[in-house]
Amino acid sequence: MATPVKLYRSPKSGHCHRVELMLAFLDLPYETIDLDMASGAHKSPEYLKINPFGLVPAIDDGGYILADSNAILVYLVQTYAQGSDWMPTAPKEAADVQRWLTVAADNIYSGPCVARLVKLFGAGYDHSAAVAKAHDLFALMDTHLAGRDWLATGSITIADVAGYSYIAHAPEGGVDLKPYPNLRAWLTRIEAQPNFVGMVSSPIPEMA
Structure with a gap:
């Protein structure tokens, strides 16, 4: 993977943490971008281009942008650990x-x-x-x-x-x-x- 995955998050959000946990378990390089939710950063025009729903987390993986924590877990495993026990296919x-x-x-x-x-x-x-x-x-x-x-x-x-x-x-x-x-x-x-x-x-x- 050429560049770290960008994780847009709020540090105290469990939805965001589950994504960070998956990134860590898969030993993938990532950088966290913390949004000031109290100031409405998640509703800013810039962030709404990343996630129109105005929610965290979201990731940017080399230009592929995805929101929704569970969807991100599926994507990370299917992309970087396909065939592993993390997501069985049976x-x-x-x-x-x-x-x-x-x-x-x-x-x-x-x-x-x-x-x-x-x-x-x-x-x-x-x-x-x-x-x-x-x-x-x-x-x-x-x-x-x-x-x-x-x-x-x-x-x-x-x-x-x-x-x-x-x-x-x-x-x-x-x-x-x-x-x-x-x-x-x-x-x-x-x-x-x-x-x-x-x-x-x-x-x-x-x-x-």
């Missing part, structure tokens, strides 16, 4: 990965992500509802991870990468991870992977 395993990408876009977003948005950024969502959704999800995932290491297959995949960031930082949104030992062990396994890079942390609220 129909059943591929479907299992896709199922967890959908969970990341739906349940993880509406649960731990939204709870964190309220606590850290004052977003106008129902915090109690988001926390309840997070606990429902975590209980399900904790049961799913009993006796297995990874979400979708016998190896780490993009499904695990897509799920990690907001779950690892759920306590910042007031969601306690202590009741979920299998989920916490899964987070530890991801953090033990070569080239792991963490997301910027914020003070954790006291648990009630």
Whole structure:
């Protein structure tokens, strides 16, 4: 790869972190371009040329521009690690990965992500509802991870990468991870992977 991948991001965004994590796991050179979301940099005319939806993350890979974090994970693996365990091609395993990408876009977003948005950024969502959704999800995932290491297959995949960031930082949104030992062990396994890079942390609220 001739030039580093440009990653347009907000450092405290889990959507952005999952892309950075994938870039790091694949050992790809990249540079981060931080947008001042509070000042509306993501809605500037310059950035809207990159992503008309005005959202982060987005990447520029040698002139190929792509937004949407899960789509970026697929692109990076298909481009730079095709045929690897990161994204299986066998129909059943591929479907299992896709199922967890959908969970990341739906349940993880509406649960731990939204709870964190309220606590850290004052977003106008129902915090109690988001926390309840997070606990429902975590209980399900904790049961799913009993006796297995990874979400979708016998190896780490993009499904695990897509799920990690907001779950690892759920306590910042007031969601306690202590009741979920299998989920916490899964987070530890991801953090033990070569080239792991963490997301910027914020003070954790006291648990009630």
